[in-house]
Amino acid sequence: MSSSSLSYAAAISRLPSSHSLNSTALFPSSAIRSHVSYPISHTNRVSRFGVKCSYADAGVKDTNSVTIDVEANIKAEKLVVLGGSGFVGSAICKAAVSRGIEVISLSRSGRPTTLSSWEDQVTWITGDVFYVNWDEVLPGATAVISTLGGFGSEEQMQRINGEANVIAVTAAKEYGIPKFVLISVHDYNIPSFLLTSGYFTGKRKAESEVLSKYPNSGVVLRPGFIYGKRKVGDYEIPLDLIGEPLERFLNATASFTKPLSSLPASDLLLAPPVSVDDVALAAVNAVKDDDFFGIFTIDQIKEAAAGVKV
Ligand SMILES: NC(=O)c1ccc[n+]([C@@H]2O[C@H](COP(=O)([O-])OP(=O)(O)OC[C@H]3O[C@@H](n4cnc5c(N)ncnc54)[C@H](OP(=O)(O)O)[C@@H]3O)[C@@H](O)[C@H]2O)c1
Numbered sequence: 001m002s003s004s005s006l007s008y009a010a011a012i013s014r015l016p017s018s019h020s021l022n023s024t025a026l027f028p029s030s031a032i033r034s035h036v037s038y039p040i041s042h043t044n045r046v047s048r049f050g051v052k053c054s055y056a057d058a059g060v061k062d063t064n065s066v067t068i069d070v071e072a073n074i075k076a077e078k079l080v081v082l083g084g085s086g087f088v089g090s091a092i093c094k095a096a097v098s099r100g101i102e103v104i105s106l107s108r109s110g111r112p113t114t115l116s117s118w119e120d121q122v123t124w125i126t127g128d129v130f131y132v133n134w135d136e137v138l139p140g141a142t143a144v145i146s147t148l149g150g151f152g153s154e155e156q157m158q159r160i161n162g163e164a165n166v167i168a169v170t171a172a173k174e175y176g177i178p179k180f181v182l183i184s185v186h187d188y189n190i191p192s193f194l195l196t197s198g199y200f201t202g203k204r205k206a207e208s209e210v211l212s213k214y215p216n217s218g219v220v221l222r223p224g225f226i227y228g229k230r231k232v233g234d235y236e237i238p239l240d241l242i243g244e245p246l247e248r249f250l251n252a253t254a255s256f257t258k259p260l261s262s263l264p265a266s267d268l269l270l271a272p273p274v275s276v277d278d279v280a281l282a283a284v285n286a287v288k289d290d291d292f293f294g295i296f297t298i299d300q301i302k303e304a305a306a307g308v309k310v
Contacts, residue, residue, distance in 0.1 A: 081093050087226070088226060092279075143286075163205075189261065190265045219296065220296065226239075285305070
C-alpha cells in the first residue's frame with residue numbers, strides 16, 4: 001500500500017482537538033484521480049491505498065479551528081473486459097468508464113467502429129483469447145469481466161463458452177488478479193439431464209472454474225434474455241422494443257405465473273428479460289464491491305443494478 005499526502009483547505013471549525021480525525025473512508029476514485037498519481041500493483045488488489053489529507057482553516061474567522069488528518073483508502077480500479085466490443089461488453093465498458101474505472105478491452109475485432117465518446121476512454125486491444133500474450137493485457141488489473149460466449153456448432157460452443165473462459169480464469173489467477181466476473185446464463189429451469197448443449201455445458205464448466213479458483217471473490221451472473229440496442233455492422237437491432245414490455249408484463253403477472261415456475265423448462269417462457277444496462281451495472285458493482293461474490297440469478301442482477309442506480 002502506498003500513500004501520499006494532500007493538503008486540502010477546508011473550513012472545518014469548532015472541532016476540539018480531541019476530535020481530530022484519523023479514520024479510513026472510501027472515496028470514489030474518479031473524485032480524486034486528477035490530484036494524485038498512483039502506482040498500480042501487478043499482483044493484487046493493493047491499488048487501494050491511503051491518502052493523508054490535512055484539513056485546515058480556509059479563511060473562516062474562528063479561533064477554535066483546528067487542523068485534522070483524514071486517512072482515506074482509494075480504490076484505483078483497472079478493469080479488463082474480455083469481449084468489450086460486444087453487446088454486453090460495450091455496455092460494461094461504458095458503465096465502468098463513467099464511474100472513473102480504467103478499462104481495457106480484449107477482442108479479436110478491437111475497437112468498435114461506432115463513434116461514441118466514451119470509447120476514447122477505453123484501451124482497445126485486438127487479440128484472440130486463445131493466443132493472446134497476457135502480459136499485454138493483465139498486469140496491474142484489479143478485476144476481469146468475461147463476456148466470452150456464443151453459439152455455433154457443439155464444438156464451437158464448448159470452446160468459446162467453456163475453454164476460452166477456463167483459459168481466461170487460469171491466466172487471471174496466475175497474474176494475481178483478485179476478482180473475476182463471468183457473464184453466464186440462466187438455466188431456464190431445464191432439467192440438468194437435458195442441459196447437454198455445448199452452450200450450457202461450456203457455461204457450467206466456466207462457472208465452476210471461476211468458483212473454484214475464486215471461492216471468495218468470483219462472480220457468476222446468470223441473466224436470461226438480455227435486451228438493449230444491439231449493433232450489427234452499421235445497423236442497430238432494438239431488442240428493447242420486445243424486451244422492455246415483456247419484462248414489464250412478466251413482472252406484472254409474476255404472482256399468477258409463480259405456481260408454474262416449478263414446471264420443468266417453464267422459465268423458457270417465464271424468465272424475465274433483463275436490460276443490458278442492468279447487467280452492466282451489476283457487473284461493475286461486482287468489481288467495486290468486495291462483498292459481492294457467488295452466483296447471481298436474474299432477480300439478483302436486477303437488485304444489484306437497482307442498488308447502483310439510486
Ligand atoms: N445476449 C443475450 O441475450 C445473452 C443472454 C444470456 C447470456 N449471455 C451471455 O453474455 C455474454 C455476452 O453476450 P453478447 O450478446 O454480448 O455476445 P457478443 O455481442 O457476441 O460479444 C462477445 C464478445 O466476445 C468477443 N470474442 C469472441 N470470441 C473471442 C475470442 N476468441 N477472443 C477474444 N474475444 C472474443 C467478441 O468480439 P470478437 O468477435 O471481435 O472477438 C465480442 O466482443 C455471452 O457469454 C453470452 O453467452 C447473453
